[in-house]
Amino acid sequence: MTTNRIAIRFLAGTLALAVITHGARWLTFRRVDNLVYKAHVLDRNGNVLAGFERGERRGKKVAVENCPNKVTYRDGALAESVLGYYCPDIPFNNSSGLIGAHEEELYSGKDVRTTIDLGWQRLADSLLWANAKETDGFDQACLVVMDVKDGGLPVVVNLSRKSDVGYGLGNRAMELDYEPGPVMEPLVWTVAMKDGMFRPDSPMAETIPSGKIAKTYKAMPEHFTRSLKECLLQEGCIREDIHDASDVRINGPESTDWSESEVDELAHGWAMKMTATHIAAFYSTLATGVRTIPYLVKKSRHGEPEIFGEERNLILEMFDEYGTSGLVGRSSVSRWCGYAAETFAGIFPKEEPRFAIVCAVFSARQPERFQMTRVTEKVATKFSEEATSPRFRGISVMKRESKMPDRETTIDSCWQKKADSLLRNSLRGDRRIKGACIAVMNVWSGNVPVMVNLSRNEKTNEYHNFAACLGYEPGPVMEPLTWTVALDDGLCHSDTDLKESIASGNIPEAYKNIPGHYVAALRSFLPEDDWNTIEVDGVKYVEIPDPKSTGWTGSTICDLSEGYSMKVSPLHVMTLYGALASGNIVGAHIELAGGRDVPSSRFGKIDRKVIISALDCDRGGNLVGKASLSRFNEYGRPPKAGESFAGFFPKDEPEYAVVCATLTDQPYSGYKMTGAAQKVAEELSGLISAGMERETFPDYWRKYERTNHPEDESTAKPNDTPPESWLRRFLIRLMKHF
Structure with missing residues (x-):
């Protein structure tokens, strides 16, 4: 009888301890601003970008603003258009962006770590808004930076004139497909070079205006359009991270809208629609020769086959060089929804490429009335110089060590407090x-x-x-x-x-x-x-x-x-x-x-x-x-x-x-x-x-030091003993009961 009572007490105590432990873990949340959240979206360095608070399912229609599943952004709307929202109580359009794509992990309480770098995001955001907002007819803008080695996206910026702070709904960098124009002529050069149309000493930049490429591929349009698609991202590659991400659209001869003039348009970068992220991925392929898939959440990616060989170096030599950071690329006028735009795309540094960058500014002007402002070149050049300068060492994208050494600072803890x-x-x-x-x-x-x-x-x-x-x-x-x-x-x-x-x-x-x-x-x-x-x-x-x-x-x-x-x-x-x-x-x-x-x-x-x-x-x-x-x-x-x-x-x-x-x-x-x-x-x-x-410190800091740095028992004073937590008192009473 005594043995059974001991066993029952032991099992009851174990069960109670397990309940308390799991309950304490459930209550242990991290904070964003003033509120407590269940899960978080983090940048590549572990900084909080957004907090997700799980609410009760009410089973009725509610607006996004009143959704019980709240998302609070760490820096206001800094990356809101990329991160999106999730509200399962809305019958339709209940999620968007990265949060919508990873709603299951967030709703179950798991953090989602992204490739975004908060420091670079702030830098790109401020540069793009400061330069684009004053341009004639400015309507929208986006900037994408992609790591050419692994495809990570440390920067995805989206801005809009419709909001007084520059932020509007919609991830233009991944959802807005448009006709990039001559900035994508290197894609046509690549196809022509793979088909043996160029010799190493032939001037590629003069071939498209001469009409040689268009004349050659008018006889084989199926091969031309298929080769263009093979050099670009395949369908659905970005949708793993972003629900509403768009795909590349290039019409082929099988389309009802096809005409012979389509080949001339394609040769100049028109009649093809893609997003800024697709353009960044292509320039990344030019830099490494391997098609790398861009992504925002760290996942294992299968290696892609080699697309380009050494011939890509001939294409890179055709690019203009900008600034002092080794940025090379091209800029051109683009078209979107019947309006004009301008796009810059490039890679840096030139000798050992590490990043591809694309900046696009969309205007509300008609193409025939639009004049390039070169603002995209200016923003991309300034960003590449700032991001790679020693002054901007707060960013860990450029150099990462397996184990960071300890740093001794000049901060005086007494004066600081x-x-x-x-x-x-x-x-x-x-x-x-x-x-x-x-x-x-x-x-x-x-x-x-x-x-x-x-x-x-x-x-x-x-x-x-x-x-x-x-x-x-x-x-x-x-x-x-x-x-x-x-x-x-x-x-x-x-x-x-x-x-x-x-x-x-x-x-x-x-x-x-x-x-x-x-x-x-x-x-x-x-x-x-x-x-x-x-x-x-x-x-x-x-x-x-x-x-x-x-x-x-x-x-x-x-x-x-x-x-x-x-x-x-x-x-x-x-x-x-x-x-x-x-x-x-x-x-x-x-x-x-x-x-x-x-x-x-x-x-x-x-x-x-x-x-x-x-x-x-x-x-x-x-x-x-x-x-x-x-x-x-x-x-x-x-x-x-x-x-x-x-x-x-x-x-x-x-x-x-x-x-x-x-x-x-x-x-x-x-x-x-x-x-x-x-x-x-x-x-x-x-x-x-x-x-x-x-001794001049206030009681606030004394309490902080006792809690985080308790003194040795032999030197501690009776009045300095920190108060027991409610969990400790509850456990003591529970063990006494058993």
């Missing part, structure tokens, strides 16, 4: 602030002991590196840059002259007739391009209008002198003030042994004491700096207001530069400064100058 606490309190005190950052840099070594970025959400967590990646117009806090130029040119000689020079209009009037010199001088005192010394992953590049561009107006110089009409990151502002303090632009970096000085810096020739006298000081005379109203404008939205403060301390013997920026959801027009950014910077600089100690 205190800065986090001060900035967090500032966000809690003003509900209008949606994001904020603060950074501190040693003006002599470039070490960055503090870099805090906070976003408005339930726990005020770090989701975006505002200090490095935010491109905004800092405002008058950047007036010392213009002062430096004026001193260098001999326009001003005292601090009084500097303070009054911009407000009185003396500086704008002096540079009105020589805007090229003024812009070049501004750039010469900023860390950018080859002079970029900011070695932080994903740092924003400097944007200053070109006097030769169409966007330049008579008021642009006035705006630049006041710190507007230029886009820089807060780290650029901090580096400027560090240069004013030390006399040289020192590389800001967060890895030890990083950073470098700009050779022969021009700051050493400037009388910086005049600029320092023109700046403001706090009450104690320790912090020298300037505060101002800032604005930021992303994706064509109305400008929002923010505040910035930048300076250095101590005044007499400068050692550190500091920048603090806050971003609000309020319109820029009519916004009044609260001094929040200046207050945080003053408090942190005062604590650092006074020799900050660990």
Whole structure:
């Protein structure tokens, strides 16, 4: 009897423990923004792109917005058109995109890892929207980047004029089929070369205009159309990842719409319909000789047969070269739905191709009234240069190691925690602030002991590196840059002259007739391009209008002198003030042994004491700096207001530069400064100058350290014992019962 009771207790305890364990695992979700989700869509590096929350099936018709199965996107609509949605309660059109194609995994609670790279996606998105939105007749645009080695798609961007932020429904890169035009002439060259029509020394580019290819294949149209299809993706290849992906459409002689003129059209890249992804796949085949299938979700793919041999090198030699990244390709006018478009397709780098890139901009203009703007060439060139530059090391697509070595950073945990606490309190005190950052840099070594970025959400967590990646117009806090130029040119000689020079209009009037010199001088005192010394992953590049561009107006110089009409990151502002303090632009970096000085810096020739006298000081005379109203404008939205403060301390013997920026959801027009950014910077600089100690940390961080780093039992105090969780208390009571 006793043995049976023991066995029953043992079985009951085991069953209860199993139930509790599985229940705890079921309750252990990851978070996106403020909500808890069952499954996630991840990028290639494990970053969350979207969260999927499973709801109850209600058995009735509901709209997508009210669907109990919610999808929340990590960066707003950054990749929404690719990811799509899933709502089984809708009787029709209940899913789309990648989420719709993998609804079973998500609904069962499994994460889906994609080939998208969040960093490259952000870069491509910003470049495409900034350049395409101002083109004449712009309606839609897309950009695709494909890894030629394995077919992964790190970038799939889709934009639309119909939305005020550039995003509209529909995955144009994979669903919108159109006639690419001469950009696909290399496909015809490939078929002709495989048929022995060319000799190695024959000029291929002159063969199509001469009509030789069309005349030859008019006698054998079946062979011509079949050979074209064999060099392209086969039917249904992309639909494994995207439900509504389109296929290549090339009519053959068996079609009722066929005519002899179709061969002439096909020879020039017309009369064939395909998506931007199909074009990228073809250029990938040109790069490697093997037909590689593009995909968004990591799956095992069977090897494809070799399509091209060494003859593909002759075709690559016919391409034009763009930029400094080894990008080669072609661009041309295209047609879609009776309207005009333009497409660029290419591969980079040329010597050892790694990626294929396709950029297409669709207009609402008739083909006969359309003129190429070359915007697709510009976007593709800029992306290839940025993506392969050392400055953009935040992306792991180019180089991946099997085991990443440990990195020793310059971050000081004590200062970081205190800065986090001060900035967090500032966000809690003003509900209008949606994001904020603060950074501190040693003006002599470039070490960055503090870099805090906070976003408005339930726990005020770090989701975006505002200090490095935010491109905004800092405002008058950047007036010392213009002062430096004026001193260098001999326009001003005292601090009084500097303070009054911009407000009185003396500086704008002096540079009105020589805007090229003024812009070049501004750039010469900023860390950018080859002079970029900011070695932080994903740092924003400097944007200053070109006097030769169409966007330049008579008021642009006035705006630049006041710190507007230029886009820089807060780290650029901090580096400027560090240069004013030390006399040289020192590389800001967060890895030890990083950073470098700009050779022969021009700051050493400037009388910086005049600029320092023109700046403001706090009450104690320790912090020298300037505060101002800032604005930021992303994706064509109305400008929002923010505040910035930048300076250095101590005044007499400068050692550190500091920048603090806050971003609000309020319109820029009519916004009044609260001094929040200046207050945080003053408090942190005062604590650092006074020799900050660990005991100054608030209880928030003490609780965090006890929970995540419990002390040794021999040194722990009775009051420091962390409270027991409900699960631990429940298990103890359950075991006592048995």
